[in-house]
Amino acid sequence: MxxxxxxxxxxxxxxxxxxxxxxxxxxxxxxxxxxxxxxxxPQPVLDAMQEVINHGVFGYHRRPDSLFEATASWLKKRFDWGVENNQLVYTPGVVPAISHLIQTFTEKGDGVIIQPPVYYPFYALINYNDRKLLRNPLKETEQGFAMDIEDLEKQMQEGAKMLLLCSPHNPIGRVWSQEELEQVAKLCEKYNVLVVSDEIHADLVLKGTHTPFAKLAADKGMDVDVITCMAPSKTFNLAALQLSYVVFQQEEAKKQYEEQLQRQFVGIDNPFATVAAEAAYREGExxxxxxxxxxxxxxxxxxxxxxxxxxxxxxxxxxxxxxxxxxxxxxxxxxxxxxxxxxxxxxxxxxxxxxxxxxxxxxxxxxxxxxxxxxxxxxxxxxxxxxxx
Incomplete structure (x- = not known):
């Protein structure tokens, strides 16, 4: 390396x-x-993909149970987050996943909160799906950029149905503290706002500790709906393989989302993505x-x-x-x-x-x-x- x-x-x-x-x-x-x-x-990823090439047959591919197990094991090891295989839904990228989540759990005209300056596809996902863009800008403090919790509550009072949380934050690079996330969770519980947490950079922490928002809410006993989007793509430089996954806390929400994917015929991985992700999670640490x-x-x-x-x-x-x-x-x-x-x-x-x-x-x-x-x-x-x- x-x-x-x-x-x-x-x-x-x-x-x-x-x-x-x-x-x-x-x-x-x-x-x-x-x-x-x-x-x-990582070399184990390249070796796993080479085996697929050597086999030489690239027919329709079924996602193996071992990928679910490797993903769950990684989440437990890195974040002490216990996720069962049946909580995971694999998708062709986090951005498409968020678009499908917006379509599944909000209606046209519903308010969706973002925290700018933020990953720019968030704007397109909200606008293209005819949702109302609600802005909760980060504030500059002597200690650096922080969430404006007071303004966040105002946006929720406007009737927001969803918060797109970028954690860690892109482009600012903040790794949100447990205290900050708990403040957000309390507001989401109070105003019944669904959190879609984009945690694609979760493995790339330089200082501090990444806390999955769903894990924090569960550990604190909060009644907050959280759906988490993650992937091995940023972590191991596998973006072109187009594999990500969504972690659900509620079985009914997962079912609704899977129905949305079925309506759009989304769901078949390619074998390179599958073996690369599994090898990365098992041997890439x-x-x-x-x-x-x-x-x-x-x-x-x-x-x-x-x-x-x-x-x-x-x-x-x-x-x-x-x-x-x-x-x-x-x-x-x-x-x-x-x-x-x-x-x-x-x-x-x-x-x-x-x-x-x-x-x-x-x-x-x-x-x-x-x-x-x-x-x-x-x-x-x-x-x-x-x-x-």
Whole structure:
């Protein structure tokens, strides 16, 4: 597991590397945007997929019980969360899963709360499904970004039916404390709001401890409806295999969701996804621990580099994820000008802060799940652009 090795991903139909021009308008930009890694997957995963290739038959595939068992075992080991096999429903990605959950448990016009600046597909999922977007922006404090609990209650009083919780939070990188989650749970219990908790980054915790929202609510004896979305995709760099899962606390809710998937003919995995996920959960923990150390070192490098060379910018150090939120507001450029400057002068393809919501204007998100040489190249470009100002 050599995370220092630079792997050429160009001409592999990589969204991150080969479609920069299509998204950003130029093919000479250094890509640090989309949330996948520039690392090979764990060797046990590659070995398991090679066995499928060697067999050579790719007919219709049935999801094995062993995948359920491996997933439940992983959740117990990593989070001390006891989940039974019959609580799990596998899906082709967390974003489609959330869309199907919105369709299943809300009606057109129902209010759905998000906490911006937040993962930008949340906006599309709510708008495309004709639900009412309710905003509960995070607030900036001396200790960093935090939930605005008082405003969250106001949004629930507006008649919200669902809260999309991003935990750990993307792009801020917060790993919510048990105290924060308990405050949210109390409000959801009071106002009967269903929580759909996107915990796809749960395994990628750098500081603190991730607590599954459903586990916390159950441990506290709260009467809160929680549905959790998770996946091995971010954890082990398996995003293209399109496998995620939803954890239900209530049998009736699971049944309703499965009926929704049946109506849309969703449900068959490909064998590569199945064996990769199972191998990752059974044999990938050592790789993950080394990855987290490497990502933390990259975060530290980014923070020190910017403090030394571009002090006008401020790194919001992530507690989780491999994404770093950088405050560039002191450049006083405004969202549109900053976006142009990063592309034209920095020759960088970063995730522009404003796409995560108006609250993200003046920020940018960079992906540090890459060899140090790749990260340093991006930072050098940023410095060169800054030096020209």
């Amino acid at each position: 050599n995370f220092e090795k630079v792997i050429d991903r160009q001409k592999t139909n990589s969204m991150k590397w080969d479609f920069v021009s299509e998204r950003y308008g130029s093919d000479d930009l250094w890509p640090m945007w989309v949330a996948d890694m520039d690392f090979r997957a 050592e790789w993950l621990e080394k990855l987290l150390d490497y990502v933390q070192d990259n975060v530290d490098f980014v923070k020190q580099y910017i403090e030394t060379n571009i002090p006008v910018m401020n790194v919001i150090e992530p507690e989780g994820t491999y994404l770093v939120w950088i405050d560039m507001r002191e450049l006083n450029m405004g969202a549109s000008k900053l976006q142009s400057w990063l592309r034209e002068e920095g020759k960088l393809a970063l995730s522009d802060g404003h796409i995560f919501g108006n609250e993200g204007a003046g920020f940018a998100r960079i992906n540090v799940a890459a060899p140090r040489a790749n990260v340093e190249e991006g930072l050098n470009r940023l410095k060169q652009a800054y030096d020209k100002l």
